Every structure is written in structure tokens, then in C-alpha cells.
Amino acid sequence: MNSEKENIPMALIEHYFAIGKYTNVIPLVKQRMAEDMENKELWYKLAVSHYAIGQYEEALEPFHRAFQFGYDKGVIYYFLGRIYMATEQWQKAEESFLEAVHNNPNDADVYSAYAILMKMTGHRKKGSLLLEKALALDPNSTVVLQLYSLTEMTAKKEKHNNALALYMNSTDSEFAKLIHLGWSADFHNRFKEAREYYRQAFVIKPEDKRILSNLEELEINTHPLLLPNRIVERLGGIGFVLMIWIILCILLDKLISNDNFVNHLLRFSIFFTLYYFISIPIVKGLRKWKSLK
Incomplete structure (x- = not known):
């Protein structure tokens, strides 16, 4: 009688x-x-599979089990850094990326992810230097090009478009590119366009929970009640508008x-500030109430 191990060929796992x-x-x-x-490849593939769908x-x-059984330390630390960064555990993320760099000093993907962490935590100059190193090490890496495009979303239109074009011409998957286009459109307040990209991505991978979260x-x-909030953000944020x-x-x-x-203007500013901060919880509450009906 065949064992389960024989029933599940490694080639099938590799294919999926x-x-x-x-x-x-x-x-x-x-x-x-x-x-x-004790198969380190199986533990690694299980870990990456959970990571890839946002689990x-x-x-x-x-x-950790893949690490225990001898998988490449640099690769494991890289993914741990990505997980800690996604869950906003900044110190753990940096420690993991430093270990990844120590183990794989020429891995461009590690430098690019570390660069994003630095920019997210306010160390923009260090982030730019790390990204330059990543591009120098591997200018064709899909990870590097994707993260480079992310960092240029706030740049001038021409620079942003150039970075986006480099990534879109990479060998990354159609799914990853659709998600990236959705992020870009969302960031630039092209909400209808972003929604369409996310929907196309959902058709390809309906199991990915992050798409539903993005939608x-x-x-x-984009709720009508949040129109004042969107106007405020386009003007520079609530702090700037209040000032x-x-x-x-x-x-x-x-x-x-x-x-x-003048008193009416001051009262309006107080009311508007309160509305700005309570409107999002109100909209979320309305959506939850509608889903229960």
C-alpha cells in the first residue's frame, strides 16, 4: 500500500x-x-505559502522550523523581516534584515526591503542609499523594482511613471502587477481605477485575504460621508487645514x-474637527450594520 508521502509527489508541490x-x-x-x-524544503514552502496569502x-x-532544519538563514531572516514589517514590529523587522544582510551580503531583495523599512520609520536618506545598493546589485529583480516603484509613488509624476514602467516591464506575475497598480491608483486618489485592479486580482486569487481587505x-x-475627509487630505491634512x-x-x-x-467660524472649525475624527468609525459601523441586515 502506498504511503501518503508517495501519494503526494514533490513535483506536484513544486508545480503549485x-x-x-x-x-x-x-x-x-x-x-x-x-x-x-524534518524536510527543510517542505517547511520553507509551507511558510512562504502562508506568508504569500497574508497569513x-x-x-x-x-x-523557524525551516531554519532549525538547516534552510538558508539569510532567506529565513529576510521573510521574517517582511512579516515583522507588515505587522509594524519595527525593531524586530530591522534586527531580521540586519541578520539577513549578514548572512547574504549580496542579496538585492534584502537591501530593498530594508530600504522600505527605513523610509517607513523616517530614515529616508538611509532608505535611499539602501535602495541604490539594491538596484546596483540586481537591477532586474522583481522585488527590487516593485519596492523601488513603491518608494517613488510620492515623487514627481515623470519619476514615478518611470519607476512604475520599470516594474511593469519586469517578469513579475500578472497578479502582483495588478495589486501594485491598485496601490498606485489608490495612493493617487484614483479610487475607481484602484477598485478595478483589485477586482481583477481577486479573480486570479480569490483566496488572498489582502485583496478583500484592500477593497x-x-x-x-470612498464613502460619500467621507468626502470632507478626502478634501482635507488633498489640501494637506487636518493639521494644515486647521492652522x-x-x-x-x-x-x-x-x-x-x-x-x-467669527464665533460661528470657530464653532464650525470645532464641529468639523470632531466630524473628521468620528466619521470613519461611523462609516465602519454603518457597513457592519448593513452586513447584519
Whole structure:
């Protein structure tokens, strides 16, 4: 009688892993593991599969087990850094990336991910230097080009478009490119376009929970009740708008003798600030209430 290990050929697992069908990989790996618990490749593929579909907690133990059984330390630390960065555990993320660099000093993907972490935590100059090193090490890496395009989303239009074009001409998957285009459109307030990219990506990988999360967040951000919030963000944020509003009130107070008018403006600013901060919880509550009906 054939064992389960024989029933699940490694070639089948490799095939699903290579084409990104991670929800197929997970049960197959677990089934084969019944008789091959110390196989570092299986633990690694299980970990990456969980990571790839946004199941970060589930990915941690398999990565540690792959490390325990001798998988490349630099690769494991790189993925741990990505997980900690995604879950906003900044110190753990940096420690992991430093270990990854120590073990694989010429890995461009590690430098590019570390660069993103530095930019996210306010160390923009160091982030730029790390990204330059990553591009020098491997200018064709899909990971490097994707992260480079992400960092240039705030740049001038021409520079952003050039970085985006480099990534779109890379060998990355159609799914990854659709997600990236969705991020770019969302960041530049092209919400209808972003929604369409996410929907196309969902057709390819309906099991990826992050797409539904992106669509839900997009639906919240584009809600009619949040129109004032979107206007404020385009003007520079609530802090900037309030500062301008207060300066305007002070100037009008000196120019106009009508105290009631200025008082009304001040009351409006207080009301608007309150609305800005409570409107998102209200919209989320309304969506939850509608889903329960």
C-alpha cells in the first residue's frame, strides 16, 4: 500500500508553488509532512505559502522550523523581516534584515526591503542609499523594482511613471502587477481605477485575504460621508487645514467688527474637527450594520 508521502509527489508541490497556488500547496505539504517532518524544503514552502496569502502568524513557526532544519538563514531572516514589517514590529523587522544582510551580503531583495523599512520609520536618506545598493546589485529583480516603484509613488509624476514602467516591464506575475497598480491608483486618489485592479486580482486569487481587505478599505475611504475627509487630505491634512482656518479667523477678527461671524467660524472649525475624527468609525459601523441586515 502506498504511503501518503508517495501519494503526494514533490513535483506536484513544486508545480503549485511555482505558479503561486499557495492554498493548494499548504494541504499538500502538510499531508506529505506526515512522514517527512524534518524536510527543510517542505517547511520553507509551507511558510512562504502562508506568508504569500497574508497569513503572517501561521507563517512564523514554519519559517523557524525551516531554519532549525538547516534552510538558508539569510532567506529565513529576510521573510521574517517582511512579516515583522507588515505587522509594524519595527525593531524586530530591522534586527531580521540586519541578520539577513549578514548572512547574504549580496542579496538585492534584502537591501530593498530594508530600504522600505527605513523610509517607513523616517530614515529616508538611509532608505535611499539602501535602495541604490539594491538596484546596483540586481537591477532586474522583481522585488527590487516593485519596492523601488513603491518608494517613488510620492515623487514627481515623470519619476514615478518611470519607476512604475520599470516594474511593469519586469517578469513579475500578472497578479502582483495588478495589486501594485491598485496601490498606485489608490495612493493617487484614483479610487475607481484602484477598485478595478483589485477586482481583477481577486479573480486570479480569490483566496488572498489582502485583496478583500484592500477593497473594503477602498469602499470605506470612498464613502460619500467621507468626502470632507478626502478634501482635507488633498489640501494637506487636518493639521494644515486647521492652522489655515485659525489664521483666517484671526485675520477676520481684526478686519471685521462682527464678533458673531467669527464665533460661528470657530464653532464650525470645532464641529468639523470632531466630524473628521468620528466619521470613519461611523462609516465602519454603518457597513457592519448593513452586513447584519
